[in-house]
Amino acid sequence: MTSSLAAVPCVSATMTVWVSAWLAGAAAPDDVLDALEPWGEAHDVLAADDHTAAATGLPGPTDRPTSMTFLLAALRRVGPAGASGPARLVLAAPGDPRGLPGPGAFSTAVLEAGEGLLFADIGYGLVPCPLGDGLLRWAVHSIPEPVAPEEQVSLREAEYALREQVRESATTLTSLGVAQHRPGVREEIEAALRARPRSLWPDGMPPDSLRVLQRADEVDAILTAASVDDPGGALSATTARARADALRPLATAVRVARRAAVAEAVRILAGSADRR
Secondary structure, three states: EEEEEEEEEOOHHHHHHHHHHHOOOOOOOOOOHHHHHHHHHEEEEEEEEEEHHEEEEEOOOOOOEEEHHHHHHHHHHOOHHHHHOEEEOOOEEEEEEOOOOOHHHHHHHHHOOOOOOOOEEOOEEEEEEEEEEOEEEEEEEEOOOOOOOOOOOOHHHHHHHHHHHHHHHHHHHHHHOOOOOOOOOHHHHHHHHHOOOOEEEEEOHHHHHHHHHHHHHHHHHHHHHHOOOOOOOOOOHHHHHHHHHHHHHHHHHHHHHHHHHHHHHHHHHHHHHHOO
């Protein structure tokens, strides 16, 4: 049932939308598996610890990994009466722990990976880890403590904040004298965007969510290019720190925009399934 095709450098966003659509009855298991293919030729699954393995029936950290099909079955099995609510996209970074459930192995893994997804209703989370040679592994974590409600940021608010932060960061970089274009930087950004996986999205994926995801992707590519030092090391340590300080709020705005876009997509897709 895949329709829309768009790039976003975050496999957890793809997984969050698709697994939520599947849990709501708006997608088939094969749809979830097909949507993950651009991110790796193979995906496997392990529980992050023995306790999680025993609770979910998934292999433990020293066992032979299982498949995504068994993960989907486990998500159905561990939910109350076989039911589980939608997933949340979790994007966090040092100094920006929003969306994390609190201290623990899951939060540590998300901070290391920069992404993950959380099933607040059943107390589990997933974190992706690329292993090379086209293999991506999903680690399943238990989250024993109650999870706080998801931060509510409207898509319009997140999009406006992203646009304003782009403007503010550009002004700051210009004042620092580090906003000059490197030769070939536009081509560098375009190449980075072309190289990112193009994710398949479900029928009914809201256009506004896709637009914001694509804009966040573009800003993220610009952010990466802006973080690269010019040849010759012309930037002083003080200026480099000031540049990093100017770009940090922009990186935060990109994460907020992606979370808001995915949350809106999950809400609409689940609602469309309820109306069937």
